[in-house]
Amino acid sequence: MSAHGPARKMTARTSLPLKGQADVPGDKSISHRALIFGAMAVGETRITGLLEGEDVLDTGRAMTAFGAEVVQHGPGEWSVHGVGVGGFAEPEDVIDCGNSGTGVRLIMGAMATSPITATFTGDASLRSRPMGRVTDPLALFGTQAVGREGGRLPMTLVGAAEPLPVDYVTPMASAQVKSAVLLAGLNAPGQTVVTEAAATRDHTERMLRGFGAEVVTEKTEAGYRITLTGQPELKPQTIAVPRDPSSAAFPVCAALIVPGSDVLVPNIGLNPTRAGLFTTLQEMGADLSFENPREEGGEPVADLRARYSPDMKGIEVPAERAPSMIDEYPVLSVVAANACGVTHMPGTHELRVKESDRIDAMAVGLRACGVEVEESEDSFTIHGLGAGNVPGGALTEARLDHRIAMSFLICGMAAKKPVTVDDAGPIATSFPIFEPLMTTLGASLSLANS
Template structure:
C-alpha cells in the first residue's frame, strides 16, 4: 500500500510489540544499494535477502536493469542477481531516472566512471537541486568526464572511460557516498588508488568488499585519518548477502516508544554497525531505557536486538564530530530533544542544508510552529525542550518532500493534545513503506487530552 500524501498524527498511549527486520522494519537502505551494485559486478549469482523495499533502492535496481543486469525478484525483499563478472554494461536506451535518490545518483557516477558509455541521469525537482560537484571532482581526476548544469546538479551526463588512472584523494567533506563512488571507480582502474578520510564515515562498502574477499586495505595514520587502498581490476566471486534492519528507520520507533507513556517495543535483527548505532548511544545519554541484546555478525556487519521503553529525557549537546555518524538522524533526535527537560544543542549542521530538503531550516521552522522554542546560531540548532508533557498540536506541517522530516513530525504528533496534520508524506515511500502500518500495529490506545 502506498503512503498517502497527507497523514494525521494522534496522541498515543501504550506502544507495545515486536518489530522484526525481516518482516516490518525496512532493510538497511545503505547496505541495500551496495548489495545490488556489488552483486551486479560479481562473478556468479548473488542471493540478497532483507532488501529495503523503498523507492530509493528501487531506482538503483531499475538503473542496473537498464544497464543490462539480470535481476530476478523472488519476493518484495529478495533478489537473485546474475553478476556480470565486471563492468560489462550496455548502453541504456533512455536516460536513467533516479527519483529522489541521492545515493543512487552518486554511486552510479562512480560505477559508470570506468565504462566507455555516455549515460544521462536525472531526478525529481528535489534531487535536481542537490550538489554533485563533490563526487564529480575526484572522478574527473580519474579521467571521467561530465556534462552538467552550471550549478553542477542533475541532469548529468556521465562520459566514462575504460582508461582511468589511479588517484590519491583526500576527501574534503565527510561523505560516505563520495567515498563509495571513488571506491567503485577504483575497482575498475588498473593499479592502486588511495583515499584519505579525515573523518570516518559509514563503511558499508568497505565491509561488503571485505566479505566478498576483494583486495581493499586500511591503515590508521598518525594524524588519526584513515587511509584506504583499493587494488583495481580484480574479479570477485558472488556470495549471498543478508541485509540487516535499518537503524535510521528504527530510530523513529525508538523515540516514539520513549515519548509515549507505558510503551515497550522490541526491534530485532537491527544493524549495529558502530558508525550507525551512535543514534542509540545518544538516546541512552539522554536517559532512554534501551536494552541491547544478542550482538552478532553477518556478512561483516554487526547486528543486534534492542528493547526500548518509555523514558524521562535529558537534553544533550552533540559535537560537530558526530555529524557523519548522525547525518540522517537529526530530525528524529530533534523530536527527542523537544521532549527533554532543558536545552539541547546540535553543532556543525551545515550538511543538513543539502539533504532532500534544507533540513536545518525545516526543523527550525516546524519545531517553532509546534511550540518548541528553537534557534539557529551559525551552523548549530538550539532546542529548548518542554519535558515529558504533550505539545498543544493542532498544526499543519509541510514535509517539503523530505521523508525524514515527514516521519519525525508524525512521531511528534504522537505526543500532541490535538492532532498534527503532515502534508507531503508520500515521500516516506522512498525509505520506509510500512511506516504507518507499523504504528497502527504497535498502537494500543488513543490517549485522551
C-alpha cells in the same frame, strides 16, 4: 504533488502506549550496495531482506539498464546476475534515480571508469542536490560530466576509457563521496586511495572485502586512509541485509516519548559508523537495551528494546559524532523537544544538502509546534519542554523528504494536539510500511482531508 503521485496529507494524534515488535525494513545503505556490487560481480548474488522502498527499486532498475539481470523471487528475496567489473553496457535511456542521493552517487561511481555514457535524473528534490562533490573526484579518473548550473541533475557522465588511479582527500564527511571514488577505483589499474578526516559509514569497505576486493583501512594523522587495489574479479555473494537503524530510529524514538510504551526492534544493524543516535539517546537518559548481540554478513546486529523515558535531559551532541547519525538528527530533534533542557547539535552542515535543508525544515516545523529552536549554518539547538509538553497543533511541511515527514508524525504521537504533515508520500522511498507498522504498535495515524 508528491514525488511519486498526489500529495498524501497525514495526521498523527496523541497515542496510546506503543507496544509490540517493530519489524522495520532492511537497511537502505546495504540494500543499494548489494544490488550495485552484485551487478559488478561475475555470477549470481542472492539477497534476502532487501529493502523494497522506491529508492532501492530505482537502483535495481538502474542495474538492469546497465546490463545486469535483477530478479525478485519473493518479498525481500532477490538475485543479481552480474556483468563483472568494467562490464556495464551503455543504457538505452535516462537513468532515473528518483529521490535517492545514495543511489545516484554510487551508480555514477560504478560506471565512471567504463567507456560508456549515461544520463542521470531524479525527482525535484534530487535535481536540487549538488553532484559536484562526486563528479569532481570522478574527473580525476578521466570521467567527464555535463549537468545543469551548480552541478545539478539532469547530468550526463562520459566514462573514462583509460582511467587513472586516484589519491583523494574528501573535503567533507560523506560516505557517498568516499564510496563513489572507491567504486570508480574498481576498474582503474593500481591503487585508489581515499582519505577522510572523520570516519563515515563503512558498508562499502566491508562489502567490497566480502566480494573479494582488497581494501585496507588505516588510521593516520590525516584521518582514515582507505586503499583499494583496482581491477579485481568480484565474486558473487549471499547477502542477508540487516534491518535499517535509520528506519528503526522512528519506532524507537516514538517509544521513548509516548507514555507507557515498550517496543522491541529485532535484528537491527549496529555498525559503529551508524549507531551514533543510540549512543546519544542513552546519554540523554533513554531506556534502551541491546539483546542477543551477534554478527550477520560481516555486520554487527542486535535486538533493540526501547521503553518510555520521561526523564530525558538535553545534552551537547559531540560534533564528531555527526557522520554516524547524520540521517537521524530530524527525529532526534523531536526527542530533544520532549526532553528537559537544551540539546545542541553542532557539526551538522551536511543536513543542509540532504533531500531537503533538514535543519531549516525541522526548525520551521518545530517552531510551529510550539518549540523554541535556534539554528546556524552548521548547527541547531532545541529548547526542550519536557515529557508531554510539546503543544503541537501544526501543519508541517515534508519538503519531499521522507525523514522530515516521519519525524513530524512521531512528534504528533506525543504532542498535546495533532500534528499534520502536508505530504507523507515520500515516506515510501525508505520505509514503505511505516504507516501500518506504527498503527499496529498503537499509533493513531490517519489521512487528513485536503
